[in-house]
Amino acid sequence: MKLCKDAGKSKENVCKAFTDKQNKLQAKKFASVPSDKCIVVAPHCMRNTVVCVAAEKEGYYICKECGGCRISEISKLVKELNYKALYVLKGGRAIKNIVKEQNTRAVVGIACFFEGEQAFKLLKDENIIVQFVPLSKDGCTATDTNLQEVEIILKNNKNTEL
Numbered sequence: 192m193k194l195c196k197d198a199g200k201s202k203e204n205v206c207k208a209f210t211d212k213q214n215k216l217q218a219k220k221f222a223s224v225p226s227d228k229c230i231v232v233a234p235h236c237m238r239n240t241v242v243c244v245a246a247e248k249e250g251y252y253i254c255k256e257c258g259g260c261r262i263s264e265i266s267k268l269v270k271e272l273n274y275k276a277l278y279v280l281k282g283g284r285a286i287k288n289i290v291k292e293q294n295t296r297a298v299v300g301i302a303c304f305f306e307g308e309q310a311f312k313l314l315k316d317e318n319i320i321v322q323f324v325p326l327s328k329d330g331c332t333a334t335d336t337n338l339q340e341v342e343i344i345l346k347n348n349k350n351t352e353l
């Protein structure tokens with residue numbers, strides 16, 4: 192059991208190192224993309240399924256800001272900073288279709304480290320710039336992220352001189 196836990200931790204550390212490096216490498220390019228050409232994605236495991244009134248679509252949900260989970264505050268920030276849209280993904284793979292449909296140049300992704308690593312790899316072929324914010328509470332339900340970290344990333348392309 193402990194071996195399993197250690198292996199999981201070590202995999203997470205590898206993903207963390209990868210996503211940290213990619214975030215740094217892509218930060219300047221991300222800052223050059225206008226926010227209305229950029230979407231934000233969060234995982235469905237952050238939803239409070241007891242109260243959630245999000246609109247369900249094929250591969251994602253659209254948050255209605257009911258205040259039941261952190262996504263509500265993120266959705267408000269996304270609008271305030273003029274980002275194109277926020278998608279609450281049912282699974283990481285839906286992102287590829289969304290970026291094509293929305294003609295997106297960049298994505299801010301909130302996810303666990305493993306999904307974050309996958310997103311960088313998945314979107315590299317599409318020439319999409321990615322910035323990643325990890326979950327602060329991982330798991331299958333009632334997950335969470337640090338709103339301040341989300342805000343710092345979202346404001347990056349407002350504050351950086353080109």
Ligand code: SF4
Pocket residue numbers: 237238239240242243244245253254255256257258259260261262263279
């Ligand atoms: S804030 Fe949005 S995603 Fe969260 S529970 Fe409410 S409608 Fe669902």
